[in-house]
Amino acid sequence: MKQLSRLAVVFIGLAVLLAACNKKTPEPITVTVKIEGDVDGEAIEFDQIKYTNQAGEKYSIEKCVFYLSNIQLVRNDDSVYGDKPKAHYFSLRDGRLTTSLYNVPVGDYKAIRFIFGVAPELNTTGGLPNNPENINMAWPDMMGGGYHHMKLEGQYVANGDTGSYNTHLGDLLKDGKRYLIYFAVELPLSHTLNETTRTITLGMNINEWYRVPHTYSFAAFGPAIMNNPDALQTLRENGADVFYVKKVE
Numbered sequence: 345m346k347q348l349s350r351l352a353v354v355f356i357g358l359a360v361l362l363a364a365c366n367k368k369t370p371e372p373i374t375v376t377v378k379i380e381g382d383v384d385g386e387a388i389e390f391d392q393i394k395y396t397n398q399a400g401e402k403y404s405i406e407k408c409v410f411y412l413s414n415i416q417l418v419r420n421d422d423s424v425y426g427d428k429p430k431a432h433y434f435s436l437r438d439g440r441l442t443t444s445l446y447n448v449p450v451g452d453y454k455a456i457r458f459i460f461g462v463a464p465e466l467n468t469t470g471g472l473p474n475n476p477e478n479i480n481m482a483w484p485d486m487m488g489g490g491y492h493h494m495k496l497e498g499q500y501v502a503n504g505d506t507g508s509y510n511t512h513l514g515d516l517l518k519d520g521k522r523y524l525i526y527f528a529v530e531l532p533l534s535h536t537l538n539e540t541t542r543t544i545t546l547g548m549n550i551n552e553w554y555r556v557p558h559t560y561s562f563a564a565f566g567p568a569i570m571n572n573p574d575a576l577q578t579l580r581e582n583g584a585d586v587f588y589v590k591k592v593e
């Protein structure tokens with residue numbers, strides 16, 4: 345009898361152990377980060393002078409290429425998922441709308457963080473892989489080298505005149521002074537990421553580049569702003585609220 349009950353204890357113990365093993369932590373997932381551009385909620389239609397900025401100038405969008413670096417996900421317990429330093433390339437016109445984050449733990453997340461532009465540790469000439477997309481984003485060596493954070497281009501109409509605008513952002517070296525134009529963004533999430541919910545879509549409202557805290561005028565700053573710290577810093581400050589979380593699915 346005593347022997348039998350001892351056997352029972354062993355069996356129960358084995359069963360508990362097996363159950364515990366079956367409840368193993370889920371495999372990490374690949375999370376997709378997707379960008380959707382808009383102008384105050386309206387989807388971008390390229391080459392149409394149909395948008396109006398805060399300064400009252402009509403404008404079109406012909407190109408929108410940019411980097412987001414060092415994307416991180418913050419869990420509810422404050423632990424942070426992050427890859428090694430990496431600049432993720434996006435081109436809204438050419439359908440380069442997504443990037444992947446690998447080996448993300450399943451769990452509850454409360455924020456997504458990234459650097460808008462090329463992170464400083466990568467932003468030197470040759471700091472990114474030598475492929476055509478990065479080469480096209482090169483920032484002139486005489487202006488500090490490295491890469492553009494963004495090229496946003498189009499036409500505008502102001503006071504009856506038509507012109508081109510080139511919202512080219514980069515870290516500028518001018519007269520021995522370095523102007524850092526990249527900036528950090530953190531956006532709230534309240535989602536469980538798992539095998540079925542793993543695409544984070546960020547909206548990018550182009551009009552936010554041109555308002556709050558500063559009303560930006562294409563006509564006033566002119567078509568060439570890369571060597572103009574005042575224009576670059578104005579856009580940097582306006583950029584804080586360009587991105588928002590659109591959906592997680």
Ligand SMILES: [Cu+2]
Nearest residue numbers: 492512513570
């Ligand atoms: Cu440029």
